[in-house]
Amino acid sequence: GTEGATYPFWSPDSRFIGFFAGGKLKKIESSGGPPFTICDASDGRGETWNREGDILLTPSVNTTIFRVSASGGPLVPVTTLDPSKNETTHRWPYFLPDGRHFLYFTGSVFSPRETLTNSVLLGSLDSKENRLLLHSHANAIYASGHILFMRQYTLMAQPFDTRSLQLTGDALPIADPVQEGRSVAKGVFSASENGLLTYVEGAGGADRQLVWFDRGGKELGAIPGADAFAGVRVSRDGKRIAYYLDSSGYDIWSYDLLRGVKTALTFGSGSAQGNLYPVWSPDGRRIVYTSFRNGKYGLYRKASDGSGTEEALLEAVDRIRFPADWSPDGKFLTYIEGAVGGWSIWMLPLDGQRKPYLFHQSQFAEREASFSPDGKWVAYCSNESGEYRVYVVPFSGSGGKWQVSPGGGCGPRWRGDAKEIFYFSSDNRMMAAEVKASASSFDVGPIHVLFGTRPYGVFGRFDVSADGQRFAIPYETGQPSAAITLVMNWPAELKKR
Structure with missing residues (x-):
């Protein structure tokens, strides 16, 4: 049931791993066992899970972000595309610590990097309102008091106040170069709340x-x-x-x-x-x-x-x-x-x-x-x-x-x-x-x-x-299995600058 799985993600308590496979969103216990189908997702482009058992996902390349219960059920739309802003996709949702607000990428994966049409927005489960957080050509996540996002092939970290929901300082580089899936607008990186950062090194573009x-x-x-x-x-x-x-x-x-x-x-x-x-x-x-x-x-x-x-x-x-x-x-x-x-x-x-x-x-x-x-x-x-x-x-x-x-x-x-x-x-x-x-x-x-x-x-x-x-x-040149770099206590390194 996990054959061809893509974009795995953790439940908040780390008991389950969610993933896309076989045109479905599924979950499986991290200790093993059979997978459980949550909902249909023909070509999933991102998902995130809060402590109340809500999952946000983009079930296909052409859709907005939907909400579904982690135990299964109907898909409920959460965001709406705005064609006047050149939005053709909403993808890569990521819950903030309160479990109600979330980040997501909007724009088009086919816009040139130098344009400012692609953005990371701040959304909410309690409102249809959204707000521009920053411009980026790929996804963003929250970890250790910072928003992590891509700027060209550099991974940046910018301080973020989860109470006011505002950026509070300058963006600083924390890793370079970091690989990006250009065709899906996703940087190949992840971070935990205890200061661990992982990423795949490499520009992943002009070396094909x-x-x-x-x-x-x-x-x-x-x-x-x-x-x-x-x-x-x-x-x-x-x-x-x-x-x-x-x-x-x-x-x-x-x-x-x-x-x-x-x-x-x-x-x-x-x-x-x-x-x-x-x-x-x-x-x-x-x-x-x-x-x-x-x-x-x-x-x-x-x-x-x-x-x-x-x-x-x-x-x-x-x-x-x-x-x-x-x-x-x-x-x-x-x-x-x-x-x-x-x-x-x-x-x-x-x-x-x-x-x-x-x-x-x-x-x-x-x-x-x-x-x-x-x-x-x-x-x-x-x-x-x-x-x-x-x-x-x-x-x-x-x-x-x-x-x-x-x-x-x-x-x-x-x-x-x-x-x-x-x-x-x-x-x-x-x-x-x-x-x-x-x-x-x-x-x-x-x-x-x-x-x-x-x-x-x-x-x-x-x-x-x-x-x-x-x-x-x-x-794709390079080694069949790319190395994953692990950085420990990266926020402390930022404070030294």
């Missing part, structure tokens, strides 16, 4: 590599240089790779594999835009991508050589929206959009009035759709079983549904001859499923483990060459 692997996991080469590679896509002719960089802002680049030339395709970082998740047209002449501007997510199309101006495909909305794939005949774009249950898959006809339609009517989270090479089938992942797994359905919408991955899996991509579907398992192993499609049925054959790796990101974590022999992966 974009590496080619063969089917056995052997490195075949890489795009020159280390950078903040993410969201990789290989053009259908195999001659170019598109990706985005997320070190300071977000912008899309391409790399010509034959000429060895990198080309910037968007220039939004300097104007507080976030451009990400490129998708190639079938002929390779254009790309479609998401652009986050003024608190809204739009889909744009542009020439893949960087020339000309961009074209808006859909009116921007305040829900997260990412392109996933372009149909082989060039007539449809599939994209995912933030929904109450987590994610939903949409289809956008690129001819006529361009009126998008929901691909599936489902109560579950569905994402990362991928067209088969002949355009007749769609592979995608859904958490209908409790964890994300890969499925295939006819693009026409009529017919059956076939489960491809026996266990957790996501990010499906097809081999060029449609004889294999590749995906990452929940433990980051590259998997290959033998498949065979006929006019009205679909057969799934043996599933093969190819290799394990350390991909970066949530979406666009790999792409594959048409022959299924090479895999392009934004690769």
Whole structure:
């Protein structure tokens, strides 16, 4: 019941550990035993527990903060997004000692670090009012009379009065560099009330590599240089790779594999835009991508050589929206959009009035759709079983549904001859499923483990060459298990300054 668990947290009395797993918020006794399911949480982004038995959580990437009893029950909304302030997420709640007030992060994970749109707010269980505490690009916590938060890759501590609920002094650095999960806006640190501090060292951004692997996991080469590679896509002719960089802002680049030339395709970082998740047209002449501007997510199309101006495909909305794939005949774009249950898959006809339609009517989270090479089938992942797994359905919408991955899996991509579907398992192993499609049925054959790796990101974590022999992966360098630094009595060290 703890397989694939993320974001563990303690109960106030340390008897239980809470965590997200299998599309649920769960808890388990710290001494062992079976887990207990508290509520649904398709893609959890933070939780905190007070002494009265209340848990605050963000159950999905697209939601606000909710309240639930630690013994289970309905989810009750606690915060409300304010689109006028570019708020697209509330996440990483953290109770203050009184158990009534809490900190939380607001803004967008796709805003450049230098902008002041992302913030840490002070909320309350007893009121809908909130108040700006400080600006930061990631989460914050309270410990030992201080608010701990990230400033670039430095962990800062600022004195905080829990009675007046006010910051009372200057912020001082206490650790540097500290790793941050850029795609989720969370610093990798924790602290206790008795002066212990733990963190994972490392900037965790511009030191990634974009590496080619063969089917056995052997490195075949890489795009020159280390950078903040993410969201990789290989053009259908195999001659170019598109990706985005997320070190300071977000912008899309391409790399010509034959000429060895990198080309910037968007220039939004300097104007507080976030451009990400490129998708190639079938002929390779254009790309479609998401652009986050003024608190809204739009889909744009542009020439893949960087020339000309961009074209808006859909009116921007305040829900997260990412392109996933372009149909082989060039007539449809599939994209995912933030929904109450987590994610939903949409289809956008690129001819006529361009009126998008929901691909599936489902109560579950569905994402990362991928067209088969002949355009007749769609592979995608859904958490209908409790964890994300890969499925295939006819693009026409009529017919059956076939489960491809026996266990957790996501990010499906097809081999060029449609004889294999590749995906990452929940433990980051590259998997290959033998498949065979006929006019009205679909057969799934043996599933093969190819290799394990350390991909970066949530979406666009790999792409594959048409022959299924090479895999392009934004690769997290460093040791497989990063060291955790422990600092004892850090408040005393601050007083010496």
